[in-house]
Amino acid sequence: MSGFDSNPFAEPANDNPFNDPSVTQVTTSNIEPVDQYNPFPAHPTDNLASRTTPASTAPYQPAVLQPSTEPSPQATAAAAQANLLRQQEELERKAAELDRREQEIQSRGPTGKENNWPPLPKSFPIKPCFYQDFSEEIPPESQRVCKMIYYLWMFNCVTLFLNLLACLAFFITDASYGVDFGLSILWLILFAPCSFLCWYRPIYKAFKTDSSFSFFFFFFVFFCQVVIFIIQSVGIPKWGNSGWITAFTAMSVNKAAGAIMMIVAILFTICAVLSVVLLKMVHGIYRRTGASFQMAQQEFSQGVFTSRTFQTAAAGAASSAAQGAFQRN
Template sequence: MSGFDANPFENPVEVNPFQDPSVTQVTNPGVDHLQQFNPFPASDSGALTGTTVPASAVPSQPAVLQPSVEPNPQATAAAGQANLLRQQEELERKAAELERREQELQNREGTTGKQNNWPPLPKILPIKPCFYQDFSEEIPEQHRRVCKMIYYLWMLYCVTLFLNLLACLAYFTTDSNHGMDFGFSILWFILFSPCSFLCWFRPVYKAFRSDSSFNFFLFFFIFFAQIVVMIIQTVGIPQWGNSGWISAVSVVTQNPAAGVIMLVVAAFFNICSVLAVILLKTVHAHYRRTSASFQKAQQEFSQGVLTNRTFQSAAATAAQSSFQRN
């Protein structure tokens, strides 16, 4: 029962909180607490070891402003000339690389057996074919039919020119005053047969083969002129060497046999003219579905001219002669 002897209601012991040592140490005015404060305890002083370098020990140099130097005009001109020479050497190197690749391609075609096969001449003749032509290999399928139709039109036109020669010969045999028509018919046959192949069939063939904008525009320009010539031949102006409708009708009354031949030739010329107009529209429709354009044609023309060795040699000769004169 001794635990219950103490009276809890007795006067408590008077305790002065300001007599606590920690409080009296802080409130003591004679102590400089900032000097006694150590943010790094003694337990961690061994881990933080190092030396401090005073700022005065670091060598310093004053900032020096470099004066601006104006470029010399002669140095600028020399640098520009060197740049031009470097660009010229680069262009010459690219041209030589293109020529080398073209030569390798030609050699590869020769070794793989891809030889010229048109015109199909007998092997006993000393004249060899001049072109390689294969519709199934070189022409895309979507353009193959149109390209073949143009080829068949060229063949029909050559046959018509030969028949025109025979009709003018028959006309000349009936009337010796029409020898000029026979002479012009020979000229038209010799001139238009190869020229039509070279001037408008080969361009459209190469245009469909490689999607060449320049060849497309070349075909349009020359083939339009060919259509005009076909229409003139269909009309048949006398003394022009064409067995057209006017010449055939004028001969029927004089010599029916020669007149019938000339009417047949006039019908052939008419068919060629109609087919040419239709094929021109068809080729133009195919052209619009391709990536060809006038700007691309200009680029192809400029690149073809600049990479042509004949043009380069002529330009170099002209430049050398102008420098010599100066």
């Protein structure tokens, strides 16, 4: 009967859905409901406000549109043309520089140095033909003798010029001595350059390179020059020399002209004496160098066979002989 004591109309204890344990756990928990959840909590933004950079107080500047940097076709063509003109000017400048260097090299002698003799002005149309430097090219023990020979050559040139004036003075006083005046002009034009090339330059080269062939060439030519000095100092009439004989002859005709010719005769005599002294001095230096006639022959043969002119002539002769033999066959 106890089963009938319960109220049949009372709500069962388990019929309330909110009494379910899972529901009651959610309703009684500390977790915030979804409708009250704030995705931007207050505590993370507190530090952001302290680190916020203040707005710039600079005055407002309007935005400027930048123009396009791409060049136009006309500008590109103008730049290319300017570049070509600049390259052309550079090439012309380099070509002019090369021409100038080539001219400088051509004006230099075999030593590769610029010629300095004769010392002519730069504006002069004729350029120097030789390079000469005693202190650089001549050994110290030979410089004194080489300079004395050079001074002898200059002294000879001055004497030849004075000889021309003396013969001119004698020709003015006596018209029959016109031959002497004409020959004196010839001797000045002939002996002045030939003496430089034939005996001064060989001895300069001999001292410079210790060449046996140059020594022998100098001895042969300078011995002839000594003979010429002696003849000029004697003064044979009608030979164009104001020597002693011609000077005494002129003294009987005109004392002024005779006095001038007497001075020239003294100068010719000094040239003859100095030439003999210098010839002996050069011979002494030559003997100390150890040069010989065999060495001179060897140098001459080597110089001839290595000469381009000789090689060209020999090749031409051999070619002609070969062609002749082929035609005969």
